[in-house]
Amino acid sequence: MITLYDFELSGNCYKLRLLMSILGVQHESRDVDFYPGREHKADWFLKINPLGQLPVLIDDGLVLRDAQAILVYLASRYDPSGKWYPRDDPAVLGQIAMWLSFADSITATASAARLQNAMYFDLDGDKARAGAHGLFRVLDEHLWFGEQAGRDWLCPGDHPTVADIACFPYVALSEDGGISRQDYPAIRRWLDRVKRIPGFIVMSGIFPAAVAAA
């Protein structure tokens, strides 16, 4: 059984629950009191992840930290279709890596604004919001031109990848950090598409989409 060191309100923990739900992979969550308890900095947790960050996933003795790395592992190990992390095309693989890195930039900005706004972390919220708006402009343009080319997802192909799962949570939670998505209509449509993936689950602050028209 997979163990996920988990915090309910973390977007980076949620993206792992989300992919495991989509892939039908069972796991058990071990709750870490990230806020207000700061348990991710406790001695017992630093032995598991010396970086003091959530999430951590343990599978069959393998200990992995970093949400994006764990998405790559889960898709490679538990998706027999190979569509969530396709490895046969170097161009696609490069683009997936690019958007996984972009997801880290979203964490550093949109998630930081949310931590400052909703959990009172000592961070520069205005700087984080400005950074997130800069990234969202890039993302919105990419998705708008994707729609023009008939591409629904971040990377080429007719199927979503781990890149979509990696970028989704902190975009969908941005308003908790005071970052409106009014200026990003292509992002808003992409959020609806992600929410319609079979097996999609919610977390606090993320609502399901309307059922697609018949």
Added chain:
Amino acid sequence: MHNCQDEPLINRWFPVAGTTELPKRHVFHGQLLGEELALWRSDDGTVNAWENRCPHRGVRLSIGINLGSELKCRYHGMQFATGSGQCTFMPAHRDMPPARALCVKTYSCIELDGFIWVTLGKAAAPGATLFSTGPATPLRSLPYNVSALVVADALTRHNDQVIARVQPIDAFGLEACGPHPAIFALQPVDHDRCILHGAILSAVGSEDRVAILHAFSDSMSELRRAVESAGTRLLAPERSKSESAYRRLIDGQVRYGMAA
């Protein structure tokens, strides 16, 4: 469309989205002259432009659920009918007919020439728009965190670096005569934000289409970097900061200063 420059802004028609921006079962979040809008298409194709506020408890309808012929508020599940905005169903009082007063504020809107057009006032729907000159290819609409005045001024004054030879049509319409002639229309979001909409005045071949759209998008982004770095911060401000500036804007007392 005849958007006379002397017409108060509230009575004028503005583009607020491209027609492809409103797929079925989606709610588009827009804003015009400070007024937030929830725009949605019903399954029969009708476009609704509603005040972005549930008449029950005020929650934004742009986070609501497009059920196909009703929009359902996310908060208490009240459903409002396409067209009228009238409440048709209250989950907590399912045997009670909803009060007539429980109705979303609706705005006039039309879908014409590739765009959704809205007026906050009572002006009759136009039969034609700036783009009604023949086959047109809509561009990607781009939001700017500066007033429509600043963008119109920059387009006409500094057009040689950005979009060749832009001529004003009226306060909100501009014509560009580059290799691909285009028309632009400005949507005042509020007093210090706007959206630049545009269309190339021809049907573009499918092999060139994306490259041309990218070229326009790059030019419009270049213009955006220029006008925003000239003193306006990147952060999108929340709603209108100054009620008096907003009032002057919707009363039409602020002229979008362009030489005719």
